[in-house]
Amino acid sequence: MSPEPLTQARILEATEDVLRRYGPAKATVVDVARALGVSHGSVYRHFGSKAALREAVTGRWLDQSHAELSALADAEGPAEGRLRDWLAALFAAKRRKAGGDPELFATYMVLVGENSSTVERHIATMIEQLARIIEGGVEEGEFRPVEPTTAARAVWDASNRFHDPAYAAEWSQPEIETAFEAVCDLVVRGLHA
Amino acid sequence: MSPEPLTQARILEATEDVLRRYGPAKATVVDVARALGVSHGSVYRHFGSKAALREAVTGRWLDQSHAELSALADAEGPAEGRLRDWLAALFAAKRRKAGGDPELFATYMVLVGENSSTVERHIATMIEQLARIIEGGVEEGEFRPVEPTTAARAVWDASNRFHDPAYAAEWSQPEIETAFEAVCDLVVRGLHA
Structure with missing residues (x-):
């Protein structure tokens, strides 16, 4: 469980960590949600798809x-x-x-x-x-x-x-x-x- | 059997053909020799190794x-x-x-x-x-x-x-x-x- 509010910035931070750990071929939204201690639905509320999340982390x-x-x-x-x-x-x-x-x-x-x-x-x-x-x-x-x-x-x-x-x-x-x-x-x- | 003398230029020409047909992963010196109607030993007399042949065709x-x-x-x-x-x-x-x-x-x-x-x-x-x-x-x-x-x-x-x-x-x-x-x-x- 995470006490901080779930922001786009925190999700992108976590996504980068997950990508670093699992590599781009294996990293999933579920991995990102787990790293943040939230459900994958919470992540999808900020980024509508895995593709959108990957695009946003690339842009960042x-x-x-x-x-x-x-x-x-x-x-x-x-x-x-x-x-x-x-x-x-x-x-x-x-x-x-x-x-x-x-x-x-x-x-x-x-x-x-x-x-x-x-x-x-x-x-x-x-x-x-x-x-x-x-x-x-x-x-x-x-x-x-x-x-x-x-x-x-x-x-x-x-x-x-x-x-x-x-x-x-x-x-x-x-x-x-x-x-x-x-x-x-x-x-x-x-x-x- | 080939009536023309086997020159470096002819070997390189044939090598390019073989590369085009089989792709760089599969093309072999034996394929080049077969395309020229000569033994692979004849090819090796001009290019000491497969690597040397590939290097020469790249340079050309x-x-x-x-x-x-x-x-x-x-x-x-x-x-x-x-x-x-x-x-x-x-x-x-x-x-x-x-x-x-x-x-x-x-x-x-x-x-x-x-x-x-x-x-x-x-x-x-x-x-x-x-x-x-x-x-x-x-x-x-x-x-x-x-x-x-x-x-x-x-x-x-x-x-x-x-x-x-x-x-x-x-x-x-x-x-x-x-x-x-x-x-x-x-x-x-x-x-x-």
Whole structure:
């Protein structure tokens, strides 16, 4: 029995624990309910299906660094600095996820493959943040007059070796820092007025 | 019995056929020898092991467009045009491979996963070609004074959505052309003096 009220946040926390313990193939809603000391009906009142629960936990994982990144996108100072800080913070967050708990990371890679619309929403949010930085740079005359969303998508694509989990195995290579700096330089200079 | 002499090229051709027919898990050297009408010993005289044969056929597939791309890297005219042509030709070649025979493409994806040193050699050749273009641009004063190999690696990384087979599923999306042009613009402008 659990004394705390059953919130979506607690269910998602428990779901991550269960996924870590049983793996994505075996984890069930009943396991999640048992971990919380509630009936599976109580879990279903918050998430209508196992698929909805898996989607929500995937979204939560993907969006972990949204707030930190959003603050960087809206920080003071020249757009170049904001863009560099944002890309570095994104890369750092991805490396923490991949390196900190490799098994959980592998689990989430399975979930990410199952929830393409959640992934698309995550990417759209990332590109919106980049577009805000670029738009500010264009307004200040620091960047050339590009269409912010198109340019943001190009920056996102150009930096994908440093945020797409498909490349996670390369993030611990010693030369990755140099490669990251070289791509950042290329991208920033490509935007400059 | 085969009237033609048994060359490496013929063996690799037959190996690709056998891989296409039986898939990478089942294809054997005996199948290749049978397709050629020779003993498996004759095949082993050219390729010392099944692994060596698989590696050679992977290298042949990866290097298919090397000559065409190398000619573009060494063409006349401004470096910007050469770089754009080279990136476009690489993307076109990759799309042909992925879209033309999707089953064979899937087969080669398995082989690519098995032969990381062959893949690394292929990438090193691609980066050398890019470095030649960039070095020419720097010499002519068209590009800013970058270290050609570092910049080439950055261009390679920045364009990977358009050549890394991990993204092959996206290459038939309608918006991919716009995305490709936007990344090319960013990269070219990022190099300009």
